[in-house]
Amino acid sequence: MSAGAGTLEAGAELPRSARRQSFWSLYLRQFARNRGGMIGIIVLGAVAFSALFAPSVATHDPYEINRLVRLQGPSTAHWLGTDEFGRDLFSRIVFGARTSMSVAALAIVLATAIGAPSGIIAGYFGGWLDSLIMRVMDVIFSFPAILLALSITAILGPSLRNAAIALGIVYAPGFARIIRGPILSAKQLEYVEASRVIGASTPRILIRHLLPNVISPLVVTATVTFSFALLAEAALSFLGLGAQPPIPSWGVMLSDGRRFMESAPYLAIFPGLAVMLAVLASNLLGDALRDVLDPRLRL
Amino acid sequence: MIPTLIGVSLIVFFSIRFIPGDIVLVLSGARSDVTEEQRDQLRRNLGLDKPLPVQYVEWVGNAVQGDLGNSLKTQRSIATDIRSRMPVTIQLAIMAALVGLFVGIPAGVIAALRRGTRTELAAQGVALVGLSVPDFWLGTMFLLVASRYFAWYPGAQYVSIFDDVGKNLSIFILPALAVGISLSASLMRITRSALLDVMGSGYIVTARSKGLREAVVLRRHAFKNALIPIITVVGLQLGYLLGGVVIVETVFNLPGVGRYTVQAISDRDYPVVQATVLLITILVLFISLFVDILYAYVDPRIKYGSARSS
Numbered sequence: 001m002s003a004g005a006g007t008l009e010a011g012a013e014l015p016r017s018a019r020r021q022s023f024w025s026l027y028l029r030q031f032a033r034n035r036g037g038m039i040g041i042i043v044l045g046a047v048a049f050s051a052l053f054a055p056s057v058a059t060h061d062p063y064e065i066n067r068l069v070r071l072q073g074p075s076t077a078h079w080l081g082t083d084e085f086g087r088d089l090f091s092r093i094v095f096g097a098r099t100s101m102s103v104a105a106l107a108i109v110l111a112t113a114i115g116a117p118s119g120i121i122a123g124y125f126g127g128w129l130d131s132l133i134m135r136v137m138d139v140i141f142s143f144p145a146i147l148l149a150l151s152i153t154a155i156l157g158p159s160l161r162n163a164a165i166a167l168g169i170v171y172a173p174g175f176a177r178i179i180r181g182p183i184l185s186a187k188q189l190e191y192v193e194a195s196r197v198i199g200a201s202t203p204r205i206l207i208r209h210l211l212p213n214v215i216s217p218l219v220v221t222a223t224v225t226f227s228f229a230l231l232a233e234a235a236l237s238f239l240g241l242g243a244q245p246p247i248p249s250w251g252v253m254l255s256d257g258r259r260f261m262e263s264a265p266y267l268a269i270f271p272g273l274a275v276m277l278a279v280l281a282s283n284l285l286g287d288a289l290r291d292v293l294d295p296r297l298r299l
Numbered sequence: 300m301i302p303t304l305i306g307v308s309l310i311v312f313f314s315i316r317f318i319p320g321d322i323v324l325v326l327s328g329a330r331s332d333v334t335e336e337q338r339d340q341l342r343r344n345l346g347l348d349k350p351l352p353v354q355y356v357e358w359v360g361n362a363v364q365g366d367l368g369n370s371l372k373t374q375r376s377i378a379t380d381i382r383s384r385m386p387v388t389i390q391l392a393i394m395a396a397l398v399g400l401f402v403g404i405p406a407g408v409i410a411a412l413r414r415g416t417r418t419e420l421a422a423q424g425v426a427l428v429g430l431s432v433p434d435f436w437l438g439t440m441f442l443l444v445a446s447r448y449f450a451w452y453p454g455a456q457y458v459s460i461f462d463d464v465g466k467n468l469s470i471f472i473l474p475a476l477a478v479g480i481s482l483s484a485s486l487m488r489i490t491r492s493a494l495l496d497v498m499g500s501g502y503i504v505t506a507r508s509k510g511l512r513e514a515v516v517l518r519r520h521a522f523k524n525a526l527i528p529i530i531t532v533v534g535l536q537l538g539y540l541l542g543g544v545v546i547v548e549t550v551f552n553l554p555g556v557g558r559y560t561v562q563a564i565s566d567r568d569y570p571v572v573q574a575t576v577l578l579i580t581i582l583v584l585f586i587s588l589f590v591d592i593l594y595a596y597v598d599p600r601i602k603y604g605s606a607r608s609s
Contacts, residue, residue: 139306142587143580146542147560151311151576154564155318227431234433235546239561258439258550265443272436280431287427 030292037288043281051097060088062095062248071264080270083253084260089267093274095248100278103164103242104229108222110168115175116218122176123183124206134180137173145170149232153241160249163242167232171225178221179214186213216293223286227279234275250275300588304581308362311577312355315569323347344369345570367574372566377574380559387555390460391478391544394471396533398479399486399540404529406483407490408522414495422487429484434543438477438550445473457554474551478543482536489532493525500524526597534590538583545579 031037050057059079066086074081080089115137122133140148152166153159186192192209200208236242237251245252250271257267323338323345346354361368367377410422445451460467497503498521506516545557552558556575563571595601 135302135306139303139310142303142307142538142584143310143576144538144542144545144583146539147545147576147579150545150560150564151314151572154567154569154572155314231431231433235435238433238435239546239549240565254436254439261439261443261446265447268436268439268443272433272440275433275436276428276431279433280428283427283431 027292031288034288034291036284037292040281040284040286040288043277044285047097047278047281048101050094051101054095054098058088058091058094060091062087062091063246064088071260071267073264073266081264081266083256083264083267089253089270092248092253093250093270096250096253096271096274097278099160099237099243099247099249100230100233100275103160103167103233104226106164107167107171107229107233108226110165111171111175111225112218112222114168114172116179116214118172119176119179120183120206120210120214123180124187124202124210126184130180133176137176140169141173141177143170145228146232146235149236150239150241153236158241158244160243160247163233163236166236167229170232171229174225175218175221178217182213182217183210186210220286220290220294223282223289227282227286230275230279230282300584303584307580307584308359308577309355311573311580312358315573316351318569341371344371362574362577367578368570370563370568370571372563372568372571377571380571381556381574381578384554384556384559386459387457387553388541388544388548388557390467391471391474391548391553391555392541394475395478395482395540395544398475399482399536400533401483402479403483403486404490407487408494408517410487410491411494411498412517419491422491426484426487429480430488432481434477434481435546435550437480438474438547441473441477442551470551470553474547474553477550478540478547481543482540485532485536486529490525490529493528494521497521497524523597527594530590530593530597534587537586537590541579541583 064087066082069078069082069086071084072078072082072086078088078090080093082088083092118133118137122130149163149166149170152169153162156162156165187210192205195205195209233242233249234251234254237249238255240252240255243249243252245256253271254268254275257264257269257271260267323342342348346357349357358368365378367381369375370377370380373380406422406426410419413419457470458466503516503520506520507513511519544555545560547553548555548557549561556579560572560575560579563569563575
């Protein structure tokens with residue numbers, strides 16, 4: 001940080017830390033008033049908690065095979081019943097949260113890592129670089145998302161890591177598009193011009209002056225995309241292209257459970273409910289964040 | 300549109316080169332009974348013995364003429380296989396879209412008109428759940444409920460709509476509902492917010508104050524203007540819809556392009572995967588183009604000049 005910037009900002013009435021805090025606490029207070037958002041964050045928090053502390057939350061070892069208790073319905077010993085190997089369904093769903101959440105999170109990180117710099121570079125530098133980057137993004141975007149993810153995992157081979165990579169690539173154009181817009185309009189504003197005039201370097205302008213403009217749309221997009229990624233991970237695993245047995249995964253459990261629809265329908269019901277709950281929570285959170293951070297778009 | 304088409308075909312074509320390792324070794328597996336000659340034969344069949352640009356031009360040239368190559372597994376013509384499966388996929392997509400439109404738009408209109416009531420809250424809640432349900436799970440639940448509680452088993456054998464309409468529809472109704480519900484959820488949300496936006500504008504006040512009946516205000520003035528964002532969402536959801544169709548076909552054992560693709564992926568039948576992915580993506584692109592043209596028809600203010608590039 002240069003000394004010049006320090007003296008410029010020292011002219012304001014409040015110390016910088018206090019001002020920044022009030023800016024975020026304003027959003028925070030607005031968010032706290034949003035009932036849907038609060039429900040979303042609590043449920044998603046609970047799912048994340050089970051994912052992180054799965055060994056403590058689960059009542060059984062999710063891999064433990066016990067042929068004596070095959071295909072038993074919900075009971076006090078096995079809250080959600082047992083599967084065809086006598087494995088505890090509740091424990092597998094808890095560990096499945098770990099699988100789903102980590103694949104979805106990894107996909108979002110990857111999509112941001114590809115999409116955000118692309119969008120920033122395209123928006124800021126413009127010209128042929130912009131055309132090239134956005135053309136490539138348009139092409140990726142024109143594939144139906146799940147179909148592209150399917151083909152990428154087909155090429156890379158079915159595994160959790162590859163499912164996350166595939167989803168990261170599929171969702172990257174959405175991030176690039178959503179970030180390019182604000183950069184494009186912000187770079188023409190006076191304060192950016194002013195900082196260029198006083199000799200700020202391009203990286204400094206990008207990071208210090210333009211990046212804050214994209215944080216809100218980035219957060220909203222990441223949350224909404226997270227719910228898509230959860231659904232897509234379940235779909236890929238359901239088709240056998242994501243998690244490989246015996247790894248507990250909601251999609252795989254659902255697909256396995258379908259074979260016992262007559263005798264043990266709960267095997268297909270509960271994993272689906274788990275997916276729905278996690279996706280619902282992240283949709284609620286996404287809606288609330290959009291209301292707070294981007295009031296123009298209300299759904 | 301044209302550059303996008305070329306880009307899509309390039310990605311689909313080169314995707315097969317990103318398979319780790321030698322594709323021929325991957326395909327022929329570790330089987331010891333495959334001789335070196337057979338491997339060379341496979342290499343030639345895949346056209347891998349020619350330079351890349353030549354391969355690409357040949358592949359595109361053949362595809363344009365309707366020759367998508369042969370399946371590695373069955374040796375059958377992929378184009379023939381797809382032709383027999385396309386009607387299933389298209390019918391499912393159309394029926395799902397109809398479910399989406401006929402449930403989503405009226406629900407959105409009702410929610411907007413009953414603003415601030417429990418009806419609106421309920422509609423929004425249902426829509427949010429609809430958006431969050433995995434369609435393949437919903438399909439599974441439909442099957443479960445139908446067979447368990449109504450002792451109703453949708454036909455296991457596919458029947459064309461031209462042979463027996465009743466039987467055909469009984470096979471398609473559940474998968475169409477499973478795919479259509481998430482579409483109807485997003486349509487309900489956008490219809491509601493678009494209509495609320497429009498209802499607040501000046502010309503609605505004018506229309507009301509000149510004494511028009513509420514139904515006329517709604518139909519002639521409000522709904523027509525709300526249609527633009529609705530059409531946009533329909534266009535954007537098409538890819539999502541077809542993705543859902545691909546997976547739900549597998550759930551319901553429908554012999555469509557989706558199940559064909561999924562089967563080809565597990566067989567590592569790459570030419571089939573390339574062909575179906577290319578075809579479905581092109582289909583989506585053309586429908587999006589159609590949606591773009593629809594804008595100009597719905598909204599006379601939109602005119603496409605020569606300045607428009609895509």
